[in-house]
Amino acid sequence: MDEQVAQRPRRTDGRPADHRLGGTLRAPRTLVPALLAAIAYVDPGNFGVNISSGAQHGYALVWVVVFASASAMVIQYLAAKLGMVTGKSLAEHSAERFPGVGRLLLWGQAELVVVMTDLAEIVGGAIALRLLFGMPLTAGAVCVTLFSLVVLALKVRGRSHFDSVVLVLLVVIIASLLWQVLVAEVDSAALLASVVPGPLDGSAALLAVGIVGATVMPHALHFHSAASRGHDDGSAPASQADRLRSGRRTVRSVVLAMTVAGFANVSLVVFSAALPAEAGASIESAHAALGAHTGQLAATMLAVALLASGLASTLVGVQTGDVVMQGFGRRPIPPLLRRLLAVVPALVILGLGVDPTSALVWSQVVLSFALPGTLVPLLLFTRDRTVMGVLVNHRLTTAAAAVITTVIVGLCGYLVATSL
Numbered sequence: 001m002d003e004q005v006a007q008r009p010r011r012t013d014g015r016p017a018d019h020r021l022g023g024t025l026r027a028p029r030t031l032v033p034a035l036l037a038a039i040a041y042v043d044p045g046n047f048g049v050n051i052s053s054g055a056q057h058g059y060a061l062v063w064v065v066v067f068a069s070a071s072a073m074v075i076q077y078l079a080a081k082l083g084m085v086t087g088k089s090l091a092e093h094s095a096e097r098f099p100g101v102g103r104l105l106l107w108g109q110a111e112l113v114v115v116m117t118d119l120a121e122i123v124g125g126a127i128a129l130r131l132l133f134g135m136p137l138t139a140g141a142v143c144v145t146l147f148s149l150v151v152l153a154l155k156v157r158g159r160s161h162f163d164s165v166v167l168v169l170l171v172v173i174i175a176s177l178l179w180q181v182l183v184a185e186v187d188s189a190a191l192l193a194s195v196v197p198g199p200l201d202g203s204a205a206l207l208a209v210g211i212v213g214a215t216v217m218p219h220a221l222h223f224h225s226a227a228s229r230g231h232d233d234g235s236a237p238a239s240q241a242d243r244l245r246s247g248r249r250t251v252r253s254v255v256l257a258m259t260v261a262g263f264a265n266v267s268l269v270v271f272s273a274a275l276p277a278e279a280g281a282s283i284e285s286a287h288a289a290l291g292a293h294t295g296q297l298a299a300t301m302l303a304v305a306l307l308a309s310g311l312a313s314t315l316v317g318v319q320t321g322d323v324v325m326q327g328f329g330r331r332p333i334p335p336l337l338r339r340l341l342a343v344v345p346a347l348v349i350l351g352l353g354v355d356p357t358s359a360l361v362w363s364q365v366v367l368s369f370a371l372p373g374t375l376v377p378l379l380l381f382t383r384d385r386t387v388m389g390v391l392v393n394h395r396l397t398t399a400a401a402a403v404i405t406t407v408i409v410g411l412c413g414y415l416v417a418t419s420l
Contacts, residue, residue: 030080030249033227034257036166036316037076040220041069041261042173043117043313044124045367047283047306048360049210050265054272055280055289057204059187059194062269064208066195068215069262071404075375077254078382078393078401079221083228084246085391090225091327093387094377107328109373110222114321116363116370117219118342121317123349123356124283125310131287131303137350145343148314149336162315169312174260176305177267183294184271191270200414209415210361212408213368215265219320221374226323247391282357317342369412375405 053061083089094106125147126140135143151165200208228250272279272286279289283306291299318338325333349359379401385392393401 030084030228030246030253031256032163032167033080033224034076034250034253035170035260036163036227037079037220037224038257038261039166039170039309039312039316040117040217040223041072041215041258042170042264042309043121043214043217044127044306044310045117045120045210045214045360045364046265047124047268047309048120048357049207049214049364050268051272051283051286052280052357052361053204053207053211054269055275055286056277057207058273059190059269060198061204061208061211062191062194062266063197064211065215065262065265065269067197067407068212069258069265071212071408072216072261073255073258074397074400074404075216075221075378076224076258077251078378078397079224080228080250080254081247081388081391082378082382083225084250085388087229088225089229089323089327090222090374090378090381091324093327093381095328095330097377097381103328106373106377107324109370110219110324110328113218113222113367113370113374114317114324115342115345116366117217117320118314118317119345119349120360120363121310121314122343122346123359124306125314126346126350127283127356128303128307128310131284132300132307137356138347141343141346141350144310144314145339147311148318149339151315152318162319166312166315169308170260172308173305173312174264176301176308177264177271179301180271180290180298180305181267183298185274186270200418205411205415205418206365207361209368209411210364211265212411213364213366213371215261216368216371216408218367218371218374219317219324221378222323222327223316223320225378226319226327244390282355283360284357365415368408371408372405375401375408379405 050065053064079090082093086093091107091110094110095103098106122141122144123137125144126135126137129135129140129143130137151162154161154165271290275286275289275293279286287299287302290302321338321342322332325331325338350356379393379398381387382401383393383398
């Protein structure tokens, strides 16, 4: 097997991506795609829902974060495995398996997911720029969009440094949130007790659905399946032993990446639980409360983490949009055009004066409602032996994924029922 090709995921133009960080250090084949996908789990939408839940409900919704993080490990493993074994993305499989009206419906659902994700990323980055530099929200949204175009166009010696930039931003996010936890007042006993599921009353139901959408993230499934693709011809490893080893590496990489993302999300809830309830009204309120109760350094670190989150996730969002368009539309779309289209909803929302944190929360709720349209096809493909070969789902894996999908649908139904 050609290690130089098989151990690197493809770029969205179909060619293998280079995983030599900084041009010299080669990362494990499965780890970099998993870490890149993990960016979707610490995007500004996560900041919005987790900070609101922590400030308004303390540790009461930590169990939802834990459930969503554990679910992400299972689901992301399936997405990575699908791309690695078949050489095709989830979008490509969906377009082939469900032609005609089915393809159009799934395509529309995937594009809605991309739009909601782009909205959260751009609005979150704009909020961070306002907190750090007093920049107007609309100007901040434009700056975040321009940043993504510059990084995507950045090439040194003919090699894109997209991966390196995103992973550096991930380190900044984790380091900033770790600082918040270290300086926060944490009730360890209450935190441990909060992993047991509890009732969802009032706004807790809305935030719980938002947490699931922000953590499981349907667009990350499209991205990870594409980033994990192997040979240009779509072939899987030559032998059964190679396939099984690849499967084990994928499990380890996904568990590590999703653990990092899960830590970040729990950290958001933990430090915001120490803030007054009114701090949960918006990210700006949480920022002000941090400055008043913990110090300006902590407030600045939160804004830096949010900015890094917005910048990193908008880069992954561009790539995901291309994956969806290529898979369902069978043709790429220029990054400049996609970015211009992506920034329009954010500018409209901000121009109408909608509270940006509310926009973040509701965008994640929409993602939760869209999740079944991504999870069900993924489950069908990965349980099909003719598609997956020796890496077909174990019956327990299929059962776990089915339970996860059922719980997510149940949460969305519960939200609708309580709202009515």
